[in-house]
Amino acid sequence: MGKSFSTYETAWCPGCGNFSILKCLKTALEELGKDPHEVLVAAGIGQAAKTPQYISANTFCGLHGRSLPAAAAAKIANEGLTVIVNTGDGDSYGEGGNHFIHAIRRNVNIAHFVHNNQIYGLTKGQSSPTTSLGHTTNAQAYGNINHPLNPVLLAISAGAGFVARSFCGDQKHLVAMMKEAISYKGYALVDILQNCISFNKVNTFAWYRDRVYYLEDDYDPSDKIKAMERAMEFGDRIPIGILYREERPDYHEMNRILAGREPLVDQVRDPGTVRELMLELV
Amino acid sequence: MYNILVGGAAGQGIDTTVSILEKAFKKSGYFVYTFRDFMSRIRGGHNFMVIRFGNEEITSHSSKLDGIIALNEETVYIHRDNLKKDGFILCDSSLKGDFDAIRIPMADKAKELGNPRVAGSISIGAVLKLFSVELEYAFDIMKDHIKKDYIEINREAARFGYDSVECRYPHTGGGYKDYMLISGNQAVALGAIAAGLKFYSAYPMSPATPIMEYLSRHGVKAGVVMEQAEDEIAAINMAIGASYAGVRAMTGTSGGGFSLMVEALGLSGIAEIPVVVVNVQRPGPATGLPTRTEQADLRFAIHASQGEFPRMVIALRSHEDAFYQTARAFHIADKYQMPVIILSDQYLGDSTSTVQMYDLSRVPSTAPLVSCEDDEGYLRYRITDDGISLRKIPGKGKYFVTADSDEHDESGAITESAEVRRNMADKRMRKLEGVVKELQEPEFIGDENFDILLVGWESTYGPIKEAVKILNSEGSQKYGALVFGDIYPLPTKLLTAKAAMAKKIYNIEQNATGQLAGLIMEMTGIKCDGCILKYDGRQISGEEIADRLQKLLRKEGL
Ligand SMILES: Cc1ncc(C[n+]2csc(CCOP(=O)(O)OP(=O)(O)O)c2C)c(N)n1
Ligand code: SF4
Ligand SMILES: [Mg+2]
Numbered sequence: 023m024g025k026s027f028s029t030y031e032t033a034w035c036p037g038c039g040n041f042s043i044l045k046c047l048k049t050a051l052e053e054l055g056k057d058p059h060e061v062l063v064a065a066g067i068g069q070a071a072k073t074p075q076y077i078s079a080n081t082f083c084g085l086h087g088r089s090l091p092a093a094a095a096a097k098i099a100n101e102g103l104t105v106i107v108n109t110g111d112g113d114s115y116g117e118g119g120n121h122f123i124h125a126i127r128r129n130v131n132i133a134h135f136v137h138n139n140q141i142y143g144l145t146k147g148q149s150s151p152t153t154s155l156g157h158t159t160n161a162q163a164y165g166n167i168n169h170p171l172n173p174v175l176l177a178i179s180a181g182a183g184f185v186a187r188s189f190c191g192d193q194k195h196l197v198a199m200m201k202e203a204i205s206y207k208g209y210a211l212v213d214i215l216q217n218c219i220s221f222n223k224v225n226t227f228a229w230y231r232d233r234v235y236y237l238e239d240d241y242d243p244s245d246k247i248k249a250m251e252r253a254m255e256f257g258d259r260i261p262i263g264i265l266y267r268e269e270r271p272d273y274h275e276m277n278r279i280l281a282g283r284e285p286l287v288d289q290v291r292d293p294g295t296v297r298e299l300m301l302e303l304v
Numbered sequence: 305m306y307n308i309l310v311g312g313a314a315g316q317g318i319d320t321t322v323s324i325l326e327k328a329f330k331k332s333g334y335f336v337y338t339f340r341d342f343m344s345r346i347r348g349g350h351n352f353m354v355i356r357f358g359n360e361e362i363t364s365h366s367s368k369l370d371g372i373i374a375l376n377e378e379t380v381y382i383h384r385d386n387l388k389k390d391g392f393i394l395c396d397s398s399l400k401g402d403f404d405a406i407r408i409p410m411a412d413k414a415k416e417l418g419n420p421r422v423a424g425s426i427s428i429g430a431v432l433k434l435f436s437v438e439l440e441y442a443f444d445i446m447k448d449h450i451k452k453d454y455i456e457i458n459r460e461a462a463r464f465g466y467d468s469v470e471c472r473y474p475h476t477g478g479g480y481k482d483y484m485l486i487s488g489n490q491a492v493a494l495g496a497i498a499a500g501l502k503f504y505s506a507y508p509m510s511p512a513t514p515i516m517e518y519l520s521r522h523g524v525k526a527g528v529v530m531e532q533a534e535d536e537i538a539a540i541n542m543a544i545g546a547s548y549a550g551v552r553a554m555t556g557t558s559g560g561g562f563s564l565m566v567e568a569l570g571l572s573g574i575a576e577i578p579v580v581v582v583n584v585q586r587p588g589p590a591t592g593l594p595t596r597t598e599q600a601d602l603r604f605a606i607h608a609s610q611g612e613f614p615r616m617v618i619a620l621r622s623h624e625d626a627f628y629q630t631a632r633a634f635h636i637a638d639k640y641q642m643p644v645i646i647l648s649d650q651y652l653g654d655s656t657s658t659v660q661m662y663d664l665s666r667v668p669s670t671a672p673l674v675s676c677e678d679d680e681g682y683l684r685y686r687i688t689d690d691g692i693s694l695r696k697i698p699g700k701g702k703y704f705v706t707a708d709s710d711e712h713d714e715s716g717a718i719t720e721s722a723e724v725r726r727n728m729a730d731k732r733m734r735k736l737e738g739v740v741k742e743l744q745e746p747e748f749i750g751d752e753n754f755d756i757l758l759v760g761w762e763s764t765y766g767p768i769k770e771a772v773k774i775l776n777s778e779g780s781q782k783y784g785a786l787v788f789g790d791i792y793p794l795p796t797k798l799l800t801a802k803a804a805m806a807k808k809i810y811n812i813e814q815n816a817t818g819q820l821a822g823l824i825m826e827m828t829g830i831k832c833d834g835c836i837l838k839y840d841g842r843q844i845s846g847e848e849i850a851d852r853l854q855k856l857l858r859k860e861g862l
Contacts, residue, residue, distance in 0.1 A: 058704070062699070064545075081705075081708070085568060091542040094545065095546040096698075098531070286503070286527075287700075296494065296664060298525070299525070303485060
């Protein structure tokens with residue numbers, strides 16, 4: 023313990039939910055005793071995706087929507103890195119929706135923190151895949167007619183082993199969820215309800231605060247059907263906590279080249295291999 | 305030199321028959337070059353493969369056939385015009401069509417032996433006998449192609465075929481039995497492994513899929529993680545992510561997948577993360593002709609992605625290039641921290657050739673530009689004279705490795721400063737000055753005192769080589785050719801010198817718009833006088849080039 027992560031001046035709007043998410047990320051990493059030099063914070067593009075810019079760690083800010091494959095591959099290359107993806111709902115569920123589903127299937131040991139403000143912040147307020155029906159924006163001038171996606175339900179049904187939901191306004195809870203997700207072995211999703219003060223006037227800080235409630239102490243996150251029922255609650259009441267959790271082998275344990283070996287980046291190949299492969303072709 | 309065609313419908317087992325035959329010819333000492341022509345279907349249609357073999361180097365397919373092994377009548381009708389005067393047709397006795405043929409009751413005998421699928425082995429036995437090749441070679445090879453329980457019956461079948469015919473062509477010797485028989489795609493995979501590839505991600509797409517299949521099967525031995533991505537966007541972003549984390553990484557696809565990778569080429573460019581991308585070209589646009597060949601992605605590879613950043617494009621000319629140039633691509637990508645695009649195509653990727661075991665001492669050693677030394681003040685994008693900033697591996701020491709697709713300053717922090725932007729754009733483009741110094745000039749083929757100069761690139765190398773040989777032995781004019789491997793940036797020294805000597809210059813390309821000629825014009829002002837273009841999805845042969853060029857010259861009164 024005792025390693026500290028620095029954070030830097032941000033370009034976010036005062037009152038934006040991203041501030042507390044950044045703060046919680048720093049706290050979670052510090053409480054887990056992580057060394058900043060062994061942490062990789064990755065993101066795509068968006069307001070949330072600026073998170074890596076504001077924390078002292080290794081960082082990878084790739085393309086809009088494409089951070090999951092890059093982050094997973096970085097982890098495949100070097101198991102020694104703690105890999106966290108901090109990015110937006112548009113980035114994760116819209117532009118990168120296909121990668122989201124397949125990151126779940128691939129089950130590489132990374133944590134995915136989605137700053138879900140139900141809007142495209144960086145591009146000034148168009149609807150995102152989680153924007154509610156009827157929500158008017160500059161690009162949905164007569165209200166959003168596309169049904170919102172339920173990311174936690176989708177994740178559970180797609181086979182994710184760790185699915186949680188939290189709220190930027192409950193820092194204690196968010197830190198706990200982040201720590202659990204980072205410690206979980208495999209792909210872990212935390213969908214973080216985040217207010218966007220500038221562009222989402224529907225799902226405000228108060229809107230979320232008045233609706234979120236903790237999953238009960240005796241809630242059993244290993245019951246998938248129950249988990250899906252609770253994941254569907256998104257209205258007057260929104261449960262937060264670990265919705266679903268299941269232990270199973272991650273990508274590294276399943277992969278013949280990685281399982282039980284040193285990180286790929288450190289593996290040294292037998293120089294005779296290429297000759298052997300050539301001889302097979304003679 | 306002999307040339308035989310094996311043809312039939314998809315699903316009739318041509319692939320196995322040809323794989324065993326080509327290996328048996330090679331084991332008997334011959335140089336072998338097999339060209340594969342597929343239709344994009346799993347059953348039916350017409351597929352054929354042409355095996356050309358002899359006691360000297362062969363660089364191109366040929367349409368003049370010594371024999372046709374027809375698994376159906378259609379094969380005979382489509383190809384019999386290409387049969388040489390004393391050529392033969394070999395087929396099953398059930399093919400009653402009106403043509404002379406060596407008919408063997410293959411289907412009946414196979415049934416009698418207890419398995420209709422061994423008919424192919426009967427034809428293998430017969431073909432080997434016709435060309436005076438010992439049957440033992442095929443027996444040996446069957447071990448690798450046929451399940452253990454079926455080997456005996458296949459051998460019996462081959463023996464029956466062998467005994468059914470007489471020797472027709474003498475064995476002309478040849479010293480190639482210890483050479484490899486390798487496809488262009490396999491050679492790319494092997495070159496990558498030799499360069500230290502550790503991560504390959506791809507989405508299946510003909511004709512690039514054999515690369516991922518080879519790496520999947522042999523990855524365990526070679527220590528390569530082969531991951532099938534959900535799409536080509538993921539494939540290239542994975543390769544870039546793995547490369548960022550310090551392992552050599554590659555992705556491969558054909559034009560459609562390459563189109564999806566375009567944005568990420570720019571990510572590699574601006575974030576200065578090395579990546580090698582193989583585009584095994586097929587005819588476009590869109591889905592085009594999925595299993596056929598073309599060289600129409602040259603301009604696309606050079607210009608793909610928004611903005612400006614350094615890159616290199618290397619075209620593979622042969623089964624040697626496929627290995628050595630792929631290995632070199634990693635060296636260049638690492639050294640200059642940028643994308644290197646390798647252009648291959650279906651013709652080269654799927655055809656197999658006899659190749660000497662590759663010389664591993666010719667594989668460039670890892671560029672010494674990665675460091676893991678502690679450095680609290682490390683600047684990932686430090687401005688330098690040559691544009692290259694020291695690369696470090698994240699997680700290996702006390703420093704932070706940043707990467708950003710936004711414009712950034714030396715530390716990697718995003719910025720909109722006009723000055724930083726200028727400096728960073730200049731820094732990145734300066735790397736190309738180094739690349740230009742290491743460019744390999746095109747290979748010159750032919751007569752040093754040529755009148756006519758041919759220019760080409762990539763897989764037309766072999767056919768052009770054969771064409772120049774034919775032309776120089778026939779006409780009164782003398783011919784030379786330049787075939788480009790390194791193609792972007794375009795090496796211009798040898799081209800400028802040779803063009804100055806040429807009476808006429810013709811570009812030979814497997815596309816409709818003469819993309820190389822356009823590039824040459826743009827970079828050197830040299831204008832080609834005429835062109836031979838082919839864009840029907842079928843590779844041009846040496847004979848076809850020679851023939852078309854002679855006609856063209858005659859028309860022009862030369
Ligand atoms: C290929 C591509 N398309 C579109 C954009 C423009 N763009 C950048 S961020 C973004 C949406 C961001 O929304 P979200 O991921 O929810 O992040 P937020 O800003 O809300 O945190 C869009 C559309 C882009 N950068 N790249
Ligand atoms: S636009 Fe919204 S998400 Fe972006 S910084 Fe402002 S409040 Fe936060
Ligand atoms: Mg958003």
